[in-house]
Amino acid sequence: MTLEPFGEWVLVEKANQLESTTIVIPERHCQKSDRGTVLAIGRGRRTDQGHVEPPAFEPGDSVAFPRFAGHDFKVEGQSVLLIKESDILAILH
Secondary structure, three states: OOOOOOOOOEEEEEOOOOOOOOOOOOHHHHHOOEEEEEEEEOOOOEEOOEEEEOOOOOOOOEEEEOOOOOOEEEEEEEEEEEEEHHHHHHEEE
């Protein structure tokens, strides 16, 4: 099974956030966003005039998004998120 996002939806694979288990940081000091890699994008957001605006990013881009954004799915054993284009905060270079 594959997921192909429609419209302004974006398929993202979350980055592994566990890099070290030796340092404990209280949650109030942690960032409130997650990171991931864009796997697939929809055609874009439809404007009020009926035109389609293509997304500002491409598959393979690293992006930041709010921690609780989107909907979790499992596709062929891989955990992915389906989130709206407007929920993406930044492209990470």
